[in-house]
Amino acid sequence: MLSFRLQPSAGLASFTITSTWGSTSAIIVEGQLTSQLEAAINTLKGIKNISSVSSPGYSKIDIEIDKYTDPNQLRLEMSAVIRRLYPSLPVGVSYPSINLSTPDEEDEKPLLIYTLFGSHDSEILQEYVENYLKTGLALIAGIEKIIVYGGVGNEWQVIYQPETINRLSITPEDITQALKLFFHHQPIGHVIEYEQGENRRTEKKMSVKLALQSSMNIQWENIPVKKAGNRIIYLGEIARIERVKQEANSYFRVNGKNAINLVIYPEKGSNALKLATLIRGKIIQMKSVLPDAYVLETSYDSTEYVSNELSKIYKRTLLTFFILMVFVFLVSLSFRYVLLIVLSLFTNLSLSFIFYYLLGIEIHLYSLAGITVSLGLIIDNSIVMTDHLIYRKNLKVYTALLASTLTTMVSLIVVWFLPEELRLNLWDFALIIVVNLSVSLAVSLFYIPALLKMMPMNMGKQIKKRRRRGMIVWMNSYYAAFITFLLRYRTAAILVLVLAFGLPVFMLPNKIQSEGMWPNIYNRTLGSEWYTDHLKTHVNKYLGGSLRLFSYYVFENSYYTKAEETKLFVQASMPKGATIGQLNKVFVEMEKFVAQYDDQIQYYSKVHSPQYAEMTILFNDNTSDNIFPYILKSRLIARSIDLGGVNWNIYGVGKGFSINTGVNEMINFKVAMYGFNFDELEAQAKKLQAKLEMHPRVKKVNISGG
Known part of the structure; x- marks a missing residue:
């Protein structure tokens, strides 16, 4: 079965190496840990780029590899390098962890989010979700993982009096050790199971451990802690639980x-649309047996955007097909002729889908666009072969058809020379066009001649009867008058045409920074202050033509973006030493600000730790493609300035943030400074910060890095 996705899954793998070192300062982590690891890893072949971040007690190194490198082989080499280097690293450094990331893992997003409301305590609700909903959904093939958020469990607290345990010569470590021994899972042996295969016998070994059945029925007061003389002291004597x-x-x-x-x-590579349909069906069954006090709602459905985008492409494809068929009918005025073209197109696409499956081509927005683009080329091949067979009764036109089609296919080789990110996204697009055109050649050579034998047509006499000589003569007379007018005023016509296209005068520099006769002449004329202040704007406007408009408003403001849903991300972090409760309190304030737009957006928030929290804001159909995403982003940036003590990162993705709306949004600029001496680099950064803060239009300047 073909895989339906929003984005191509192809991409380059990358590595992340992380290590911790207590509460050591960032400067020491950089000098004695991160730089050592970077230098060792950088000696390996196949590494494209290395970047790192050193923060207090934490080191992170991101590694990009080139397209020719085997990630698994490189991982083994990294492991060997780290194994040799680790003994020389400072004492207290954790063993570096290597994580391999694929594009799918980097873009890992939830498929569906369901929210359970009820009148019971959150612990009871979470237990119901874990034992009933999660267990039922886990049986559906294609689900990688299910995570339950929101419930807060219970814990046992042992509260002791220091005076009491001191009198009995018991330390807190004694209590901890007693609890560890009591809850220790004691291995008692192994169970070995043998399976006889066709050629060999396999052995499975399973460990058997002795453990308590349930922690709910524990008699905490009777847990022995320590023996004092001939007496055993129990937990209930020295503490309450x-x-x-x-x-x-x-x-x-x-x-x-x-x-x-x-x-x-x-799961990676699964058909998200089909999987979401299966999950929804299962949820409907579960809702029918939910307790009366419970309500289960769909909070987020990522397939809605995919379904809408696919629906748009289907409609555009059908519209393209309909328009092409209308033109075919207007030219031929024969329903049999149109039926022949439709049958050839249906056969072409049916065979092409078989090759999509055999070649492992994914169906996503880019590949569907390839199918739409190739429709006109496929129909053109069918029409050319059909007309030649009707009028010439031979297949000699096939040579010209083959040459023109191969030329089109070869032109797509330019995709191979695009930058890596573009090439990986457009590869399926180009491959689908090549497959469709290749199949169209076979259909034109074998299928259409056979179809014409079953559906014979004689178009010659019909076309002669349909000639409208009066209309042709009328159109030719106006065309001849227009050409005569252009020839009479050819100089003016050429001048208007050139000025309409435009001259690249707007690309001329203000000054030429070099010495010589010609640079001096240019600087005294086109580079003079008078020309720049008084004439340059008007000259660019009237001589630049459409080329200037295209350069200013299309080309320079265009950039590559993925075809994805319009989203706004709000990320926050607090300095080391802060608690997750403190960050959550600030994030709740931001959520209250966002809540005033809840009729236009939907949002979900995650607070993972004091150093990371993220809010994802989704827009409805009425606001996703207009200026509202820009307005909301600017207001959130302004609001974040009022919430001090938190580092904020607010950015948007998708079509709503890639269109030219003309909105003057609040903008954040970043200046990166590089150097080998961290102390000197930090000093220079503070000097730049002081100068920037003197500017009246700069509100706040933050320094971060390591």
């Missing part, structure tokens, strides 16, 4: 509401 709510280690909210959220992630 209470069951309390756990402190939250993460937060997840949908539209600012705390609830139990079921987040479903698809």
